Amino acid sequence: MFETGIRQLRMAMGMVSGRRLDPRNIGRLVDDVRATLAEFGEPGADAQQVLDGPLADPEEQLEFARRGLRRTARRLAAQSPFYARRFAAAHAEPGGLDVAALRAIPVTTKRDLIERPGEFRCADAAGVLATRTTGTTGRPAEIWLSRYEMELWAALGALSSVLRDELRPGDVMQVNISSRATVGTHLTATVCRLAGAGCRLLGIVSPDEALDSLSQGAATLLSTCPSYLAELVTAARRRGMGPGDFQLRHVGVSGEVLSPSLARAACQTLGVPRIEDSFSMTEVIPVTGRTCSHAHLHHDLNTGLTELLDLQTGEPTAPGALGTVVITPYFPYRDCMPVFRYDTRDVARCLPEEALTCELAGVPAMSQILGKADHLLRLSPGHVITPRQLIHAIEALPTAPWPARYRAEVRDGRAHLTLAGAAINGYGVAAARRHFAEAGLDVDLAIVSDDQAVSLRHTRSDLHETTFVTQQALIGA
Amino acid sequence: MPATHDMPIPLLQETFTELGVALVGIVAVSTFAVFYFRRVRLDRPPIGTFNGRDIGILLTFIIALPFLYAALPGWALTCFLALTFASALSIGYRPLLGRTRSWLFIGLLIGANIWTSRTMLGTVAGWQLWWAELTVLVALAAIAVANLYVQGGMKLRYVAWLALALGAYDVVFSSVYPLTSKLTQEFLGAPLDPSLGMRFGIDNFAIGIGDLLIFALFAVATYKAYGRPAARLALGVIVVFGALVPSLVPLVINFVDARTDILVPAQAFFGPAAFLCYLWMRHHYGRERTMAEYRASAAGEASTVVPAQPATAPEPASV
Numbered sequence: 001m002f003e004t005g006i007r008q009l010r011m012a013m014g015m016v017s018g019r020r021l022d023p024r025n026i027g028r029l030v031d032d033v034r035a036t037l038a039e040f041g042e043p044g045a046d047a048q049q050v051l052d053g054p055l056a057d058p059e060e061q062l063e064f065a066r067r068g069l070r071r072t073a074r075r076l077a078a079q080s081p082f083y084a085r086r087f088a089a090a091h092a093e094p095g096g097l098d099v100a101a102l103r104a105i106p107v108t109t110k111r112d113l114i115e116r117p118g119e120f121r122c123a124d125a126a127g128v129l130a131t132r133t134t135g136t137t138g139r140p141a142e143i144w145l146s147r148y149e150m151e152l153w154a155a156l157g158a159l160s161s162v163l164r165d166e167l168r169p170g171d172v173m174q175v176n177i178s179s180r181a182t183v184g185t186h187l188t189a190t191v192c193r194l195a196g197a198g199c200r201l202l203g204i205v206s207p208d209e210a211l212d213s214l215s216q217g218a219a220t221l222l223s224t225c226p227s228y229l230a231e232l233v234t235a236a237r238r239r240g241m242g243p244g245d246f247q248l249r250h251v252g253v254s255g256e257v258l259s260p261s262l263a264r265a266a267c268q269t270l271g272v273p274r275i276e277d278s279f280s281m282t283e284v285i286p287v288t289g290r291t292c293s294h295a296h297l298h299h300d301l302n303t304g305l306t307e308l309l310d311l312q313t314g315e316p317t318a319p320g321a322l323g324t325v326v327i328t329p330y331f332p333y334r335d336c337m338p339v340f341r342y343d344t345r346d347v348a349r350c351l352p353e354e355a356l357t358c359e360l361a362g363v364p365a366m367s368q369i370l371g372k373a374d375h376l377l378r379l380s381p382g383h384v385i386t387p388r389q390l391i392h393a394i395e396a397l398p399t400a401p402w403p404a405r406y407r408a409e410v411r412d413g414r415a416h417l418t419l420a421g422a423a424i425n426g427y428g429v430a431a432a433r434r435h436f437a438e439a440g441l442d443v444d445l446a447i448v449s450d451d452q453a454v455s456l457r458h459t460r461s462d463l464h465e466t467t468f469v470t471q472q473a474l475i476g477a
Numbered sequence: 478m479p480a481t482h483d484m485p486i487p488l489l490q491e492t493f494t495e496l497g498v499a500l501v502g503i504v505a506v507s508t509f510a511v512f513y514f515r516r517v518r519l520d521r522p523p524i525g526t527f528n529g530r531d532i533g534i535l536l537t538f539i540i541a542l543p544f545l546y547a548a549l550p551g552w553a554l555t556c557f558l559a560l561t562f563a564s565a566l567s568i569g570y571r572p573l574l575g576r577t578r579s580w581l582f583i584g585l586l587i588g589a590n591i592w593t594s595r596t597m598l599g600t601v602a603g604w605q606l607w608w609a610e611l612t613v614l615v616a617l618a619a620i621a622v623a624n625l626y627v628q629g630g631m632k633l634r635y636v637a638w639l640a641l642a643l644g645a646y647d648v649v650f651s652s653v654y655p656l657t658s659k660l661t662q663e664f665l666g667a668p669l670d671p672s673l674g675m676r677f678g679i680d681n682f683a684i685g686i687g688d689l690l691i692f693a694l695f696a697v698a699t700y701k702a703y704g705r706p707a708a709r710l711a712l713g714v715i716v717v718f719g720a721l722v723p724s725l726v727p728l729v730i731n732f733v734d735a736r737t738d739i740l741v742p743a744q745a746f747f748g749p750a751a752f753l754c755y756l757w758m759r760h761h762y763g764r765e766r767t768m769a770e771y772r773a774s775a776a777g778e779a780s781t782v783v784p785a786q787p788a789t790a791p792e793p794a795s796v
Contacts, residue, residue, distance in 0.1 A: 041769030
């Protein structure tokens, strides 16, 4: 009790002062949470403040963001060649920045990261692990991480997971994300270790192998991406598996659009009450976002600043309009290769100005991610179709074509949608057209053969990994 | 710590008066602490439960405290004690009285004792009023702090070790280095003397807040760990080794030492007895209940209204 108080004080002092935090201190706090849960069954009443900070007041949030930005910018100006040059070019005074003055500094793009990775590395931090992005938007960016930030993120993640009861001692987490997502796998394994849970890192193996592991290996938690979840649900249904075959209590996904149809089917098949859909991205870790029951995306205020900028003007997005999500992770949460105003190109809609009424109302929010900016279908200046709309509509087809495979483009001012034959098998083109019209999508449909399905839309589940149990392809003989 | 001051009445009478004061104080504080534990749920920090290292910190604090008392000037000591009592009482009684009424109550209690210390100690009735105020203040504080610790996760195991360590402490600081005796004498009549007691004639009979706290802790932690029958056993140990033996010891000591203004280190008797009692209970009842198990058991007791259904075991099966 007394020493826990001292540890919390040390952590709070570190967060307020902006100095590097002690990951071991936070790791010991995780042990304290475990002891608390073992004794009381639940954390005390103010646990939420430990996680989210006492930042319910918008003025406090602004002040916190101002301090975080200045602290981060001052360090970058001194340690990061890329940002030293960028701040100088923008005539920005790092110590005088605030949220409004931020607009003078251009956003950082993935192209910047790919073309000049060395210039992003801070002189005062040694990289120990390089990780590459595993998204579907082309050439991967490489991010170097220091030992400090790998230990810190794991400790903070474990603290948050255990306090929120997302991870319990004795749990077994099965992880089906790409094995090349080294940060994700490293963090998950370390978080599980700190929480006293087991971790099974499987990768994107064949769905049947993953299902066998889920059902026979007593996994209680599953972490994956929506497209692989879709493959798991499809395979489980094919095998006649249901909730009785699994011991899962929590399924978490991120990195792609999760449709309500797939989420509902996954809940029914795997026997979990809901699918936790969160936001995370290699380039901006450790800033993450949580989806509330009202389908808002709430980004963590403590570890970084999240802006939503108009796609054309770069100014803050007006209520109801679409914008690109721009994220600045704060120091001391990002250490080796930080980014400042990183343009994720993930598009979200700015929520109306009314006060939020969801369970996370104290944390500012935007809509869920609607897709990548480059994948929007612009039919006219006021009429845009987002990838989320298309995925929701396609995955809601009675044929359950999960994950949605499609190609969408604008031809002569009309949306043209290409689907694989299996998506409307036994349903028909006319019925499918009516289905899309009912979903508010006036589209022209084209159907291609099933063997072309994978080439229509890349998903993370396409990063298949072979094993000697189920080899996907043999090259050479 | 039972203490006798002066010796104008026969030893036997003095011994039994001391026994009466100790018994009333100890039994009242221990039983009300358990009663409070059953009825009042205190707020606790979001993270943290008492562990072995916390007991070490607590012991260090307890050892350092008398030196602090001895070093501080009177006004500073009064301020320190006022702050300590106010904190303990506000934590313990705000859930019952609300913020305004609890602070009014605390202010009146502390203020009245300071005023009585300065103006009323010229008569026996004045002393008795002073002791009555202190008794209420100290008993309420001991009940609140014992509950704060046990509801904060202090296990019976830690209470037993603490009692054992305090037994050694008591022997050292009352016999080898008699700081406790010196403080007891100096505190008498000072505002907010952390003792519970009464004056009869020109004699004062008292027991210190530290002893009361340990007794209350032992009773509450036993009740939480093993239930009502175990708590009754704990209360028996408290009465015998916390009140009876320390109060009757001056009779024995008188055969070998004519001085009867001796300060009896109660924890020297109670600490080992409490520790042995804990070992027996652990052997007999098994693992201690956690707070979560205690709450579930208490809720099960409260909601058992349909006799046809099998009742949940509210306490360990071997009880």
